[in-house]
Structures are given as C-alpha cells and as structure tokens.
Amino acid sequence: PSIEWPTHLLCKTDRLEVNYRSCDPLQDLAFSIDTCSSVVPETINIRIATILRYSIRKLSVEVTLGMNGASVPFYSKELCEEDHPEFLYCGKKKGELIYYEGPVSLGFHELPLGDLGVKVELLNQDHHTIICANFTVKSH
Amino acid sequence: PSIEWPTHLLCKTDRLEVNYRSCDPLQDLAFSIDTCSSVVPETINIRIATILRYSIRKLSVEVTLGMNGASVPFYSKELCEEDHPEFLYCGKKKGELIYYEGPVSLGFHELPLGDLGVKVELLNQDHHTIICANFTVKSH
C-alpha cells in the first residue's frame, strides 16, 4: 500500500529549512540532526531509529542529489559485509530496532542556494529497502 | 464496564486443579505458581505482574476463604506504609508495571478435599483495587 508518509521538519532558520519524508513503502522514519546551519560542519550528529522489515546480512547506502529536476548519483558505500560485519547493526534481523546515534560526515561544506533534494537509500542483500528518505534542503 | 475476564488454569494434576480469575473491573491479572501439589509447602514461589491503574501510597491485602457457600475473612495485612515503604513496589504510580517474583508463605499446609474458593484483594489508600483475584482450588 503506497501510503504518503508525513513530511518531517528537521530544522528551520531564517536561512535554512530541511525537511524529510520516508520513501520506504512500509514505514515512516525517525531521524534527527543536531545542526541547522548553512555552513555545514565536517560531521553532524544524527540520531536515527527504524524497525527492520527485512534482515540485514549485507547493507549498502546510495545517496542521490537532485537539483533543477536532474538527479545525479552522489555517493554509495557498502556498510555491511557478510563475513566481516563492520558495524553493530550489521546482521540484525527482521523486527529488530536499529538505533544509531553519532557523527556522520557529509561530502560537502557549503549548501548551494535554492532547493536541493537528497535521496538516501539503504538496501540489503536482496535489494529490499531498509531505510529510504527524501530530504529537501531550502537555503536562501 | 464489567468485563468477564478469562479463567486462567494455574495448575492441574490428577488430584488438584487451581484456577483463577481477575475480579478487578479494569484488567486481567498475570500470575504463576511453581508448585502443584495437594501438600502445600511452607512457601511457594509466585510470579505476578500487573499494571497499576491507581498509585500506591498505602497498600493492604485481604484474603477471604469461601467454602460451601460461606465466605470468611482469613488474613489481612498492611503491605505498604506511607512513611516507611516496606517493599520496592510501595510508592509506585499509575501506569507503572509491578512485577514480583519470589516466595509467598501460605497460612495452611494441607488442602481440604473438595472445592475451596480464595479471594485475594489488594487495596490502596483510597480503597481502589490494585489486584483482585478469585482462586478456585479443586482437590480430590
């Protein structure tokens, strides 16, 4: 069932507004950031929680940027290998809660003016969505 | 709303059957015992869990026996004083889970043959029901 998840306001200042919306067909996403500045620090602290609808043996993340209607792959990485799980959340099973709290480094330091779309998708070994979020960043 | 809570079978042997049913109008009761013998040991180990619908400042227990249609007070005790709470569960508030696991000493050693009813009621300072259970003991 293709439910429209609500848009979540992550942060809002005079110069910046960041929203996100889950693009996982099965569930909404819980996410917070500790910074709300157009000058992006080296790392930001995030908190994220989700309940696994599928088990994770392998996990990869794909980040796509959207600007002026165009969408370009920006970043992708393997987060979990099967033989040597790199992180605590690797190997978790369907139904388990994943909670991560800590720094995440972004690949850019200054936000372009205007609207920027960022799609972050985490996929498991079977290409099932583990986390999917569309961020919209409005910078004035 | 006066719901009929289900009857719970606590233990059953050839010679003994013990059931209980919650007499709290608001909720069912979770209860287990570790013994199922007509010869009642000095103490039995119980596990009991309930969610408080009312806060406990004071707490008292009243046990009534029912046999052959007659009902007689059997035992009553103050479990929590307000100034000097004797047990960990004293002072808990509405909404909290109470879980007790441990020994309880009974006041009798042999069960009378036939059917015995035991009503156990725990009441708080305002005489609100904290726990209420009707036990039926069938001994052959």
Next chain:
Amino acid sequence: VSCEVTKPADMMCTELIANRSYSCEDLGLKEIPEQLPNITQVLDFSFNFLYSLQQSTLSKLKDLVYLDLTRCQINWVYEDAFGNNAHLETIILTGNNLLFLADRAFSGPHSLKHLDLTQTGLSSLSSIPMQGLGNLETLILKDNYIQSLELPSHFPTRNLKYLDFQMNIIQRISAEDIRVLKRVSNLTLILADNDIMHIETKAFSSIFFYTLDFGRCVNVSVILEGLQDASTVALRLGNSLDRDALPITPTMLQGICNISVDYLYLPYRHFLYFSADTFQCLAKLQKLDMAHTDIGELPTGLVQLNFLRELNLDKNKFEHLCNIRASAFPNLTHISLRGNLKGLDLGSGCLGSLSKLQHLDFSRSQIESADCCSKPLRGLSSLQHLNLSYNSKLRFHNAAFNETINLKVLDLTSTQILINASQGPFCNLHFLQILNLSYSKIDLNIPHILQGLENLIVLKLNGNNFESKTILEDNLFQQAPNLEVLTLSSCKLSAIQTKAFSSLKKLKHMDLSHNNLIAFSSDAFSSLRNIYLNFANNRIHIIPRDMLTNLSGQSVINLSYNPLECTCSNIGLLTWYKQNIDKIEDSEETVCSEPKSLAGSKLLSINLSCGFSTAQVVLI
C-alpha cells in the same frame, strides 16, 4: 459486510470540569476525540492506543496544560508532537516503550515544567532531546535502563527542582557526570535502587541539594565517599525489606563528618558493631530516622546530638523507654516510637531531660502501664501531642497528666483504659483540644470523667458503651461545653433523650452512625443551623416532619442504611426529602425498606400521593 457503530467520543470521555478537564482513560481510543473542546486544559488520555505522536496528533488542543498519556503504546515521538500546545506544563509518558524521541519532540510549549518518562525503556540520557526543556522543574526517569548519569552540558538546570533516576542501572558516577548540577540549588536527586558500586571521591562536593536519595543502594560507604564536601538538607540512605544490603558499621558512617546534612534517613538498615561510635559523625543532625533497624537500645556514651529535633525509632525492639538514652538529645521536639516489636516498658522519667518535646508517638507498641502517665512522662512540660493508641492497657490514677498539662491532642484509641482515680483523669488538661477515646473501653459511668476539658473541641468515643444504652439529658458532655465534633458511632445506643446535647452550643458535627436508634432525635441539639448529623446504620423507620423542618443553613444529615418506610405513615420525611436533597449525604444508599414492593428503591425516586384513605405510589 458487517457494520460497527462509532460512538461519538464526547459521550465516552468523562467531563470533570466543563470545557476544561476531561478523562478519556481506558476507552480503547486510537486518536484524540474530535469532540473535546479546543479550550481543554487538562486531559487524561491514559490507557489508550496512539503508537506515534506527531504534530497533528494534539494540534487542536491549543490550551492544554496537563496531558497524561500513560500506557498508550506510544513508540515514536516525532518533531513538534506538542508544537501547537504552547501552554503545556505537564506531560506524562509513563509506560510507553519509547523507541525514538526526535530532537524537536518537546519544542512548542513555552514552559514545560513536568516531564514523566517512567518505564519508557530509555537506555541513555542522550536519547532524550533537551530542546524545549529549558524551564523544566521535574524530570522523572524512573525504572529505565540508563547506565550512565552523564548529564550533558546543556541539561536544563534553570528551574530544576526534582530529578528522578530511581531504578536504573547506574553503577558509577564521576564528578564530570554531574558537573552541571553545580548550577542548581535545592535540587531533589533520586538515585535510589541503582546498583551503585563507585562514586568518584567528592563528586558531589559544592553542590547544594534539598534531598539526595540513595535508598536501597547496597553499599553506604561508596556513596558517602562520593558525597564528601557535599551539602544537602536531607540524605536518604534507607533500605526496604525485600532488598539485601551491607550492614552499616561505625567506620562506614564516618564520611558524614564531611557532609553538610540536616536530616538523615536510615530505615530498614541494619547495624554492625552498633555503638556510640556509630553516632560519632551525627552530632549536627536535626532529624534522624532509624525506623525498622532491629535495634533494642541506643548505645550509652553517645555524643551529644544537640541539634536533633526529630527522632524516629518506629518498629524497633526497645524493651524499656530509658534505652533510648534521651539525655543525648536535649533539644528533641518529636519522638516517634510506633509499632515497637516488643512490649515497651515506659519506665519512670526516662524522657525527663526532654523539656522541649512536643510530639510523642507510642502507638501500636504493646504498651501496658499500671501507673500512666505522670511518672513515665515526667518533665515533658512542652508536650502537645501524645499518641498512645493501639496499645494494650493503661491504668490512670489521680493527676495522670499533671506533668504534661500543655497537651493539645491525646489519642488513646483502641487502648484499654482503666481508671483508678477520684478526680477525672484529664482534669489537668485545660488546653486539650482533641481527645480520642474510641474503643478504649473507658468507664463512662465515672462521674466527672471529662472534668477539666473545658477547651475540648473534638471528642471521639466510638465503640464505647453507655449504661442504659441511652444518652441522658444529664450527661458527661456538659463538662466539655466547647465541643464542636462528637462521635458516638458503634456505641450500641438505642435512645437519645430530648435536649441531651443542648449544653453543646458549638456542636457542628455529630456522628451517631452504627447504633440502634429508632428515632431521628433532632430535638437533642441546641441548634440545627449548620450541623452535620450522621444517623446512618440505625433502625429508623419513620421521621416526623417536625423533626426535620428546623434543619436550616448548611446542615447535612445522613440517613443511609436505615429501614425507612415509604408509606403514607412517613409522608413527612418523604416530602421534605425531595425538597431538601441538598441537605442529604449518601442519597444513593438512602432507600426504602417498606413496603416490600419498594424495598431498595431510593427515597429520591419515590412519588407518593397520600389522600385520606388511599395511597398511591408512583416510581419515577
């Protein structure tokens, strides 16, 4: 296809104060009912089903001040969940398994004061957002899985008064963990029921607490080590019956010498090598609670506790009152020795040095005294409150209270009183205001028994027996002309003579319930303006109208559990009753017994038409 009727929710929630306060407790609701008025201020929504809180969940209730969401199966609290509730002061989230609290979860309320996160499955302080909590007074984190007390630098301290970490799994506390608390004064910090194994030396120094509660922590030494140079009004180090703990040795308490503490609570602790040394560092205490500690005496050779005002020794094993070594506490104003587990011998003058003692509680201590209470209470000239209730047997001789002539309150409930005196035993108690003699088996035939009690305001005599089962016109109450409250419940009374209480001009409250009275004798009282008369549980069948018409002003009567007749013989009561329902207490249980066809019907529901020869009953 089956159909389900959706009840309008305003029919289901209970209105406690119109448009302001509602209880929707346990109604199986999955959302806030539309029908609640927008100006609702208090909402009890406990025991329903919400799963997640979002901005839209509560957006309509803009005037909300108090919100109880206990056990609503809430897992997720998203940003701005209370974003439209600017006036919200209290949020109770007890018993929800909170998987995530967004950073902006509590943004919105201008002045959130009380946040209760009891049993919410939290495992770390860092999962609790601090945004929007700047004005917090109370933060309750009871019964979670928090392992570290590491308070962040932006922890809200401005108005903080009460911080509860009871029943977590904190084992170690460092000075750095609680450094932000240096900004707070008079905080109550509850760390009870944590398995505290180590506190950094002086971690709590230079912080000023109102209460520090380390109750039910195993090792007191570890705690006092951390409290060196700390300051607190009250320090709670007690235990409970269902917790094992290390017994306290004199060495363990030495840490108290370097702590500023006024009140020390040690109930349910046990002592090892209990001696004068145990008290070495307690000299500056104002209050000491050693209830339930299994002690039978306080040691001899005690340091002088000159500052001690209150001493609680409840539920211990004292055999003789002199064993409390009163001379070590010359400035005591309160002693409590309730529920002593052995029969307590009051001795003679054991408390003689306590000239400032005002409150003395010996209740439930198996006391039997053949010569009470002059000798035992010798020297207690300041005593105002004396509780001797629920003891065995006391014998009063002449001038029984001549040492304690300033008593204001005397409670002898359920203690057998024997009087061996020519004078009234209370004749010295000219200042006594409250006397409870219920179930004392006191001999009410002794003349002048209330002699001297000219200032008595409250007298309770429940469960005592009057000769002839009757209150005569010429009675003992005339000795207490200022009585305002008199209770004579369960006294087996069958009659009250006319004007029996006419000397009690100030009487406002009279309890005659649980007797065998057959008449509602309002003519016994001097005034029926603003009086409360309880005649419940008697044997009254009929009340003539003229017994009722004088009840005026704010007077209230209770006639419940009487075998009232609902026939034309009783038309006087029945007519008056319906016109004066504001004067009736417990109308629910004020029911007919006759005729049989109406047995159990509320008087209020009876419409009786009585002609000369016919009677017609209509049940409304």
Next chain:
Amino acid sequence: VSCEVTKPADMMCTELIANRSYSCEDLGLKEIPEQLPNITQVLDFSFNFLYSLQQSTLSKLKDLVYLDLTRCQINWVYEDAFGNNAHLETIILTGNNLLFLADRAFSGPHSLKHLDLTQTGLSSLSSIPMQGLGNLETLILKDNYIQSLELPSHFPTRNLKYLDFQMNIIQRISAEDIRVLKRVSNLTLILADNDIMHIETKAFSSIFFYTLDFGRCVNVSVILEGLQDASTVALRLGNSLDRDALPITPTMLQGICNISVDYLYLPYRHFLYFSADTFQCLAKLQKLDMAHTDIGELPTGLVQLNFLRELNLDKNKFEHLCNIRASAFPNLTHISLRGNLKGLDLGSGCLGSLSKLQHLDFSRSQIESADCCSKPLRGLSSLQHLNLSYNSKLRFHNAAFNETINLKVLDLTSTQILINASQGPFCNLHFLQILNLSYSKIDLNIPHILQGLENLIVLKLNGNNFESKTILEDNLFQQAPNLEVLTLSSCKLSAIQTKAFSSLKKLKHMDLSHNNLIAFSSDAFSSLRNIYLNFANNRIHIIPRDMLTNLSGQSVINLSYNPLECTCSNIGLLTWYKQNIDKIEDSEETVCSEPKSLAGSKLLSINLSCGFSTAQVVLI
C-alpha cells in the same frame, strides 16, 4: 453513525503455499483471521496488534509448525497460549515488550525447537518459564536487559545447540552460572556485545562448545581467564568499527595456551607490541582470521603454525606479499587477502612454501604486476582457486600459469589484462573449468588466447570488445569445445554469424544481453534443445518463425527490452509466443514498441489477426 467495512481476512493474508503457508504481515489485524485454514503450518503474523496471547488466540491452528509474531505489541503471554498447537516448532516473538510470560506459557507444543525472544524487554532469565522447553535447540535472547547469566538447574539442555545472549548487560560470569552447560556438547554460545568485566577463572572449563562468541567485548584478557581449560571449535573475539576496545598485547593472548580452540577470529581488533610473541599460543590453530586489524606484516621469527589451514588477512595494509611470512604456515590450504588497503606487491615466490595451498583470494587489493603470474605463484602446485578480480593491471607473459597448472577456477573480473606472449596465456591450464574475464579489457584479437582450455565449462567475457562487433564463424571459442556457459553481455555486439557457436556442442547457457543485436540468431547454435538464450536489451524488431520453431525441450529465451513489432510483419513471433509462453523468461518486460498505439503492451496480451490485406488487433 458511521459504518466501516470489515474485509474478509482471507482476502488479505497472502497464501504462499496453499492451505499450508500464509503471510499476514503488517495488515493491522487484531486477531488471527478466521479464514485461515485449520491445517495451516506456517504463519507469518508479524507487525500486527495482539496485546495478549491466551489459549483462545491460536487455538484453531492445530497444525501450526512455524509462527512469526514479530512486533505484534504483545505485552502478556498467559498460560497455554500455545496449548492447542502440539506441532509448533518455532515461535518468534522479536520486538514485543513482554511484561509477563506465565509459567505454563509454552506448555502444549510437544517439541518446541526454536524460540526467539530478541528485543522483548526481558531483564532476567527467571522471568522466562522453562516448562515446555525441554526439546529446545535454539534460544535467542538478543538485545534484552539481562544482567546475570545464572542458568537455572532445570535449564533445557537436552537438544540445545544455539544460545544467544548478544547485547545484554552481563558483566560478570561465575562457574555456577553456567554449570548446567556441562551437560551440553557442541553448543554455540553468543555473549557478544556484553560489557563483560569479570569471568571466574576456569568458569568455562570442561565444557565443549562449537562456537563461543565474545565479539565486541572490551577486554580479551578477562574472557580468556574464564576460558582456561575450556574447549571450543571456534572462538570469536572480534570487534567492529563502531566499538572501542583494548588493543591486544602478547600477554593477553597467553591464555589461549590452555584453551582447546581450532578456529580463532580476531577481526577489527588492534594489536599492541605486535610480534612473534603475539602468536606464541596460537600454534595449534586450524583457522585464523585477522581481517581488518591494521597490520602491514606478520612478525618474523614466528612459531610454526603447522596445523593452520586457513588464514584470513583481508583489509589490512600489506605492501609486499612476502610480509605474510608464509614459511610459518606450511600446511595452509586457504589464504584470503581481499581488499588490501595498500597496493600489494606480489613479489616473487613469497608463497613458495605453501605446496598445499588450494584457495588464494587477492581480489580488490590494488595489485599491479608487470610479470604475472608465474613468479609470484611459484611453488603453488596445489592451487585450484585463484581470485585476482578488481585489481589494477596484470601483464601476462608466456607460460603465465605454469606454476599453477591445477587451477580450476580463475577470476580476473575488472582487472586490466595485458598480454605479452606468443602462446595463449592460459595454455597450461588444462584443468581450468571456470574463467571469468569480464571487464578485463583483454585483447580478444590475439589468436589462441583460449589455447589449452579444452576443459573449460564456464567462460565469462562480459564487457569486452570484439573487433568488427561481430562473432565470426571462425572464432576463439573453438579452442574451448566443452563450454557449457558463455556470457557475452555488454560486448557491443551488432551481429553473430550463422553457426558461430556450432562447435560448442555442450552449450547450455548463453548470455548475449545488453548488445546491439538486431537479429535473434538461433541458427548460430548447434542445438536448441535445452538451451538458455538471453537476448534481453538488444535491438530486435522482428523474429521470423523459423528462428523459433527449433527451440525445443526445456529451452528458455529472454527477449525483454527489445523494440519488438506487434504488426503482421511479426506474426511469426507473435503466434509462436502465445503458444510457447513456458519458454519465455521475463514476459512482464517483453513488450511491443510498434505500432505506437501498442507501445508498452505485453506481447502476451496481443491478439493479432492477419489476413491478406487487413490487420486487426485485439487487446485482451
């Protein structure tokens, strides 16, 4: 009054196997649907709402074997909750906040084998009833708040194989805690992610484990102290990137001398004073995993690890292959050195002493070699599997594999291959069965490039370029007559000559997808009986009927993503297609491109009537 339509549940749950297996996942159900057949054996009821489990909840499903109740908001499990499910073997309760499990909660199933209590909020083993668990094989208690491993004496050990205490808060383990495990053999015990601070010395002695997992525990010394005299096939002591841990010193590993262990896993650990001493007690190991440990070399002067068969050194920082000191491990059969973080110099004969080595994995290790692979692999006469995929650049000279003539599998995917040889580079590999040259940029014009591969079964050449974009009749595959699988995906091919693959009599699987072919050239193959032909993503418009009629037996073709015409010009394909739908792979994406009016319609849905001069299209 509003009405709600209740959908019949059998419409909602998905039938996976008729009458046997159903998924009702995430349907918002509040009870087990009536419509499920009584003989259901497998039920996935995850992500619904049950609140409590009672005898009545599941009583109808008497044949249930597997039950998944993940995240059903279950708080209470009463006695006999599974009382009518005698055949139940697996119960999954993950993610339910279990407030109470009755003593008889699991009574009923004769042979409950697997019980998953992950993330159920349990804080003590004593809250889990043992009744009915006598045949348990797997008990998962992952991610709870269990503080003590105190296994009760009646803990079910008869069939126990797997016991998972991962992510609890166990800090201390005593011998008494785990004494009942002496009754079990070959148990896998997971204690990873516990903050273990102390284990009683020899607590695990005389117990025989299959796996002991203490992964991500901070202090390895503490663990090895407890494992003295223990016996386990595998011992997992690894870490992960997001956990801090004490680095391992040689002293810390000395405890291994007194433990019987075959496989030791240490990934993500860091070493301090890394030296020959570190390996002092590892001499009896059969498998050693030191992946991700930041090491650049193994120390010189190593003790001989004569029993070691497998060595994993993935994701380390080796600069030269000789730095693994191969002579210390003379009996190795497997080496993995994947994903080396520095460019790895293969050197010359560094592995020469490993005459028993069968598997060698150098993939993704930034390798560049100007003279591969004779010298680097000198002495590896037993080598069967060699993986050099995803490296930089390898140059092959004559007799490149003359030292490793027993190779069966060679993977060179995505590594640039340069050939500097007169002979075919693989001419010594008479036993090679699988060769992957995809994206290797290998020069396919070199004659005899597949020379010697007469036993090759699988050849992957995806992403390479053929001269003239055509597979000619006279081609290199004739050197590999036993090929069964050939993949030529993404080779920019535009044509295949008739009978191009006719020499490949055994060909069963041919992938020609993602090329520019305009014809479906089935005449290129020697036999069309039982062949798989993938022509997806080409440029085929029309397929004449005679190209199709020879496809017989179990043959399957994939024509998806071709611009197929759905006009009478293509009536041959369209007619055959509908009669042979069992031979079609991915019919969902096999669609028309012409005429425009039918663009995107599935071929299967087209009904075309072609007369002499008129064409009629009916879309079913």
